[in-house]
Each structure stands twice: as C-alpha cells, then as structure tokens.
Amino acid sequence: MFDTTIDQLADSGAQRVVQARTRPLSFLTGSAMAGAYVGFGAILMFTVGAHADPAWARLVMGAVFALGLTLITFAGGHLFTGLTMLMALAWLRRKASGGEVLGVLAHCWIGNLAGAVVLAAILKLAGGGVLLSDGAALFTRTAAAKADAPAVALLFKAILCNWLVCLTVWMCARTASDTAKLGLVFWPVMMFAACGFEHSVANMFTFALALMAGAGVPLGGMLANLAWVTLGNAIGGMLMVGAGYWVQSQAALAPRAGTGAAPAPLRER
Numbered sequence: 001m002f003d004t005t006i007d008q009l010a011d012s013g014a015q016r017v018v019q020a021r022t023r024p025l026s027f028l029t030g031s032a033m034a035g036a037y038v039g040f041g042a043i044l045m046f047t048v049g050a051h052a053d054p055a056w057a058r059l060v061m062g063a064v065f066a067l068g069l070t071l072i073t074f075a076g077g078h079l080f081t082g083l084t085m086l087m088a089l090a091w092l093r094r095k096a097s098g099g100e101v102l103g104v105l106a107h108c109w110i111g112n113l114a115g116a117v118v119l120a121a122i123l124k125l126a127g128g129g130v131l132l133s134d135g136a137a138l139f140t141r142t143a144a145a146k147a148d149a150p151a152v153a154l155l156f157k158a159i160l161c162n163w164l165v166c167l168t169v170w171m172c173a174r175t176a177s178d179t180a181k182l183g184l185v186f187w188p189v190m191m192f193a194a195c196g197f198e199h200s201v202a203n204m205f206t207f208a209l210a211l212m213a214g215a216g217v218p219l220g221g222m223l224a225n226l227a228w229v230t231l232g233n234a235i236g237g238m239l240m241v242g243a244g245y246w247v248q249s250q251a252a253l254a255p256r257a258g259t260g261a262a263p264a265p266l267r268e269r
Helices: 003-022 024-049 057-065 067-075 080-092 098-125 136-148 151-173 178-194 200-212 219-253
Strands: none
Touching (some): 003 024, 024 098, 024 200, 057 067, 080 098, 080 219, 136 200, 136 219, 151 219
16 A cells, blocks of 8 residues: 555655755755745735735635645755655665765755745845735734744644645645646645644745844744754654655555465555
8 A cells, every 4th residue: 555656755755865965056956946936935925915804814825825835846846844755755665874864854954945045035125025015014923923932832833734745745646637736735735824834944934034124033033943843844744644654555565463474465545
C-alpha cells in the first residue's frame, strides 16, 4: 500500500540531494523562487483581507493564499515545508543519509528566506501596496501577534500547518491531472491559512516586510517565531505525513503473525 507514491517521492528527495550537492546555485535559486511565490500568496491574502467583511475575512484570506502553493506546484521550486516530507521518505527508503537530509533542508530554508526577503524589498520599493497603506493595520497586527505568540502554540500550529501542506504534496503526487491538482492544492491550503496555522516561509515574508516598514515588531519575537515554526513544520511533514504513510506501507508488507510469510501486496488506492 502506497509504495508507488512513496518511491516516487523518495526518488524526488534523492534528486534534491544531488542537485543541492552538484548544482548548489541552481538549488538555491529554485528555493528562492519558491519563497517569493509564497510571498505573493501572502501579499494577495493581506490585500484582500484588509477590506473583506469581518464575518468572511478568514475564509477569503485562506482561499486566496492558495495562490502561493499553486504557483510552486505548476511553475516549480523548492519549498522547505513540502520538502520535509520528501526528505523524510528519502531517508526512510535509504536513498539519503541523515546528514544529506539536514543539509538539503537547511539549503532550501536559506533559499526560501532569500526569496521572501527580496520580494519584500521589491514590494517596499514599489510603495508597499495595500499592506503598507490602508491595510497596514491588519498587516502590522498580524505580524505582531505572530511575534508575540507562545512557543507551544507556535509549535503545534506549525505541525498542523505542514501536515496539511504535505498532504497537498502527497495527493498531487498521486494524480497526473492538472485539473485535479488545482482542487487538491486549494482545500488544505485554504484550511491552514483560514485557521491561522503557522507556515515558516509565509512568516519569513511577513517579518521581512514588517522590519523594512519599521512596524515596531520586535526582532527577538520574529526570530523565536521562525525557530519554533520551522521545527513544527518539520515535525508535521516528516512525522505526520512522511513517516505516517511509510509505516502503513511497511505494515502492509510485514509477515503475518505465526506464519512467517508476507501477505499478498495490497493494491494501491
């Protein structure tokens, strides 16, 4: 059960190892582009949310934030959150070492940060749009709340967020239909954004722009947020999705108790 999908994603993780090692600038550029794409989603989310009816604001903001992962799904790029699941499966399938997994994830995280910061700088030079004008109150309030949130809450909100993000990646890997992928990207991303879960790369953009705008959000709170959210995202992707499906696959191939024989393979569905 799930072996085809697991092998596909593990191979993809192994390919990331090769690219990061042999073409580091290429990998860094792809990661930076993904960081910017998530930032575009955040720009649209805050722009729409600034003038949305409060009764529907969270739902609308969550719906439009799906733009970020849609861009990555169809345009390409390396996103730290989704990559956590791929690298976990590559390690579990023994296609990457622990050191390679950590190295690729760190490389991707830095690239995502670079892309988010560059996009924030460009938006600031462009005038800041709604985020730094009539929508500044919402943007600043959100950034300050993230920086002031308790560590435990951030950790578990981040786990929930990347559980959903990696489910998106997992489901998209199980279909070749671009139309199906549009729907598969939309619902999980809409849910985590509307529910206020924590995405490390989205926070990179938010904090970078808040700093550039002099919004008064404490730097220490921003760094603490990124640390806890990055950890939670890693747990959500690697454990809740990657290891979760890997365990199911291994259980399907385990010998039956008392027989010593492996059961017939289950057809993947």
